[in-house]
Amino acid sequence: MPDNHALTDLHRGIRYGDGFFDTALLIQGRLIWAEKHLERMRYAASVLDLDLPWQDVSEWEPIAIRAWLDQGQPLYARFRTLVWRQLGGGYKPHGSNTNWRTELEDLERCPWSPSHAAFRLGASPLIKCPPLLPDIKSLSALPYILAEKYAVNQGWDDALLRSPQGGLIESSRSNLFYWNEGRCYTPDWNSGCLPGLCAEFLVDFLKKKGYDVKKVQEPPSDLMDCSSIWLTNSIRGVQRVSHWNGTPLPYQPEDEMVDAANQDLTGL
Numbered sequence: 001m002p003d004n005h006a007l008t009d010l011h012r013g014i015r016y017g018d019g020f021f022d023t024a025l026l027i028q029g030r031l032i033w034a035e036k037h038l039e040r041m042r043y044a045a046s047v048l049d050l051d052l053p054w055q056d057v058s059e060w061e062p063i064a065i066r067a068w069l070d071q072g073q074p075l076y077a078r079f080r081t082l083v084w085r086q087l088g089g090g091y092k093p094h095g096s097n098t099n100w101r102t103e104l105e106d107l108e109r110c111p112w113s114p115s116h117a118a119f120r121l122g123a124s125p126l127i128k129c130p131p132l133l134p135d136i137k138s139l140s141a142l143p144y145i146l147a148e149k150y151a152v153n154q155g156w157d158d159a160l161l162r163s164p165q166g167g168l169i170e171s172s173r174s175n176l177f178y179w180n181e182g183r184c185y186t187p188d189w190n191s192g193c194l195p196g197l198c199a200e201f202l203v204d205f206l207k208k209k210g211y212d213v214k215k216v217q218e219p220p221s222d223l224m225d226c227s228s229i230w231l232t233n234s235i236r237g238v239q240r241v242s243h244w245n246g247t248p249l250p251y252q253p254e255d256e257m258v259d260a261a262n263q264d265l266t267g268l
Contacts, residue, residue, distance in 0.1 A: 011099065012085045017140035018093060019084025020044040025111070025235050026077040026104075027266065029068050033234065034061050036197050041081065044136045050085060051096045067104035074106040078235055084139065112237040112265075115258035116251065120243040121229060123168055123222065124150040124159040128192055135195055147172035156243075158231065163192050167219030174231035174239070175199035177213070178223055179254050184211050187219040198232040198265070205261050228252045237262040 012018040022041050025032045034057050045052040054060035064079045071077070080103045087094035113119060128143045143161055151159035151172065160168040160176060170176055170193035177186045177199075184206055189195035203213045223229055229241035229249065238261045242249055 012088060012093070013082065013139045016091065017138055018048070018088070019050070019082065019098070019139045020048065021083070021137050021139060022081045023137075023235060024064070024079045024081075026064060026068055026074075026079055028075060029065060029073060031061050031064050031079065032265070033197050033201075037234075040137070040197070041083070044138075045083065045098075047133060047136060048085075049093075049096050050083060050098050053083065053098060053100050063102055064104065067102060071104055071106055074108070076107040076109065076111055078105040078107055078111075079103075080105070082139070107235075111235050112262045113239055115240045115255050116242075117240075118242045119158075119231075119239055120156040120246075121158050121160065121171065121231070121241040122151065122154055122156045122245045124161060126150060126159075126161050127164055128161040128169065129164060135189070137194065144172040162221070163187075163219065165218065166221045167191065168221065168223065169193040169219055171231055174233040174236065176219075177202065177230040177232065178226040179228040179230075179252065180226050182254075184213045184254075185216050186213055188215040188217050191217065191219060196233055198234045198237060201265060202230075202232050202238055202261060205264055206257070209257060228254050230258065237265050 022037050024037045038057050038060055042052055068077060081100065083098050083100045085093050086097040086099050124147050126143065126147050147159045147161050151157065158171045158173065160171050163169050167187065168176065169187045169191050175186065175193060175196045177184055186199065187193050206213055223244055229244060231239045231241065238258050240255050240258045
């Protein structure tokens with residue numbers, strides 16, 4: 001078993017992005033969507049031809065619980081798992097053996113914002129080229145870092161990336177949902193955005209409420225005509241956007257479902 005706490009400066013994950021990561025939420029020591037997170041890692045490992053260190057949740061989840069206990073049992077915490085190929089020089093990998101590391105961060109407060117909270121979102125000019133592996137959380141995250149940097153420079157909380165065709169597909173850390181004339185839309189998960197677990201949850205949640213989310217093959221280049229804009233990810237849950245490109249978005253009837261969705265997520 002490798003020393004998973006020794007993160008060298010020049011391992012293959014840093015040099016070549018030869019690996020993947022996963023980020024999960026803990027609530028009172030309970031790992032939300034544990035099996036789904038592990039299934040995503042199984043898929044990433046199979047595509048990258050890597051040996052996943054854990055065969056099932058009973059091997060992976062206790063690592064998170066031990067870290068949670070060691071850090072004083074915070075109410076909310078972010079648990080991050082990184083896996084990368086162990087050996088290989090240059091671009092040539094040697095085998096499927098892996099190193100890994102986990103990190104747990106105390107979030108100090110509930111990560112979900114109430115639907116009336118201010119959240120400023122805008123469109124960045126950054127183009128996210130179609131990734132070779134769009135459904136894997138690879139260690140190559142530069143487009144998201146640049147989008148986050150752009151948002152900071154604009155005084156926003158987050159920014160949306162564009163597809164090569166100019167459509168708005170996802171933010172630096174979240175999936176995009178938007179409403180128009182009483183219907184909810186999201187960029188198709190084949191458009192270049194990562195299909196998030198919370199996005200899947202929201203699609204199912206809205207279906208139970210009588211709304212079928214339409215997945216758009218060609219996302220729009222602007223969202224000014226939308227009545228509501230939401231973002232989703234596994235840590236922050238569902239967030240309502242209060243300002244789009246600096247323009248306030250009035251609170252809409254559909255926005256009432258944001259808080260209900262987060263409460264439903266809490267009970268999972």
